[in-house]
Amino acid sequence: MHILGMKRRNQGCTGFQQMNHNASRRDILRVGSLSGLGLCLGSVYRAEAAQKWFESKEGTAKSVIQIILPGGISAQESWNPTPEAPLEYRGPLGFTKTNVPGIIFSDLFPEQAKIADKMTVVRSLVGNIPDHGLAQYNMLTGQKPSQAIRHPAVGAVVNHEFGPREGLPGYISIPNAGLPGTDTGYLSKKYGSFSVGGDPASGDSFQVRDLSLPNGVDIEALEDRQKIRQLVNDQFRTLESDPAPLETMDSYYQQAYTMMSSQAVRDAFDMSKEPAKVKERYGMGQFLENGHYGKSLGSEAGGRMLLARRLVEAGARFVSLTYSDWDTHTQIRETYQKQMPAFDHAIATLIRDLDERGLLDSTLVWVAHEFGRTPKVNASAGRDHYSRVFSMAMAGGGLNQGLYYGSVDATSSAPADKPVPLCDFHSTLYKLMGINSQKELMAPGERPIEIVDEGHPVDDLIA
Secondary structure (H helix, E strand, C coil), X not given: CEECCEECXXXXXXXXXXXXXXXXXHHHHHECCECXXXXXXXXXXXXXXXXXXXCCCCCCCCEEEEEECCCCCCCCCCCCCCCCCCHHHHCCCCEEECCCCCCEEECCCHHHHHCHHHEEEEEEEECCCCCHHHHHHHHHHCCCCCCCCCCCCHHHHHHHHHXXXXXXXXXXXXXXCCCCCCCCCCCCHHHCCEECECCHHHHHHCCECCCCCCCCCCHHHHHHHHHHHHHHHHHHHHHCCCCHHHHHHHHHHHHHHHHHHCHHHHHHHCHHHCCHHHHHHCCCXXXXXXXXXXXXXXXXXXXXXXHHHHHHHHCCCEEEEXXXXXXXXXXXXXXHHHHHHHHHHHHHHHHHHHHHCCCHHHEEXXXXXXXXXXXXXXXXXXXXXXXXXXEEEEEECCECCCEEECEECCCCCCEXXXXXXXXXXXXXXXXXXXXXXXXXXXXXXXXXXXXXXXXXXXXXXXX
16 A cells, blocks of 8 residues: 555554554545546635734745655654764764764765755754654644644645745645645635645656646636636525635635646646756656665655755745655664665755755745654664654755754753754744744634644744
């Protein structure tokens, strides 16, 4: 079974596997059918308008590329090695010096080490949930899970506050949404993500779901259908006391119509228009899963990040993508030696590419994962779930570049200084985007809810 475009690996715990299974099932249940246009779209619910206590104005981070590493990556084997710790804490990998004095990365991150001065890493992030699904929800919404309310993903909030741009959806998922915390929560489904459906790892054969016209329908016919549908909907509104579902459906149709009728939008998704040298630069076709054979992890990491860059360049506001499985309870060295090089190559290329195109300052690159891994390597040569302290890597978007914020103790068990609670971390992200995280959005039952509870931006992270 393929979940979120990746093959489930054996090292993941049953909680991680169940999270992915539930995500896949939710995605199937979420999809409805609008056969007249050949569209697959989510179900429609009513939501009240936001409480406009704070006006959202586009910030320095005009676009966001969210790179989700499901399962939780180890700080000790990535952005914050501890080479002087005892071996059972230090772990099996070495380290490499970066171009920032005094900062070291994993020896599997040689490309990021060369551009460390363009990155920002919070090394003292503090969570409190060691469960995959709940922690994933916390990371991707900025809110702790609650039985009383479902909160919107950061991408859905951005879409709610700013909406689409240049004909592109305000929130896009590559290849699919479905992880806990990636949906719209109490907001209207019209703010949900547009899942591209296909995987850009397939190269020129990659196709986006619902972007092409059905067979036998040209743009003129589509325009006629659009006019007829508008007349029908107008008539229904005169009969229905509650027009909200129709209004939400209208937004879906309008978005679909805009995307299918716009050559610029179709071009943004068209990977065949990207030069072969650029695809090679991102690692596509390289880093084979099993050495000299198997799928290309370079195509998975690089292809998805390249598509994200194309979409941001075309005007997309929030693009979310996933890469691989990081739930390494066993054989962390072997797992990381297999999947880290492609990730390192792709994200370093993405950051360089955005910088060269003049987009890095206005694009926030955020590597999101639910928690870290235990300070001590376990008996199976892996690391287990650990949320008390971990690292989060970012770049661009108005961040203080080359800043490595906070530190951990000698065994990576707790922050040594400058601890950053998740609520403060998310408030910082929202501030970069131009959204006050204390703004209240209206949930059903006329219930105002802050975007982030009790969060305050960490101003030192902002340039």
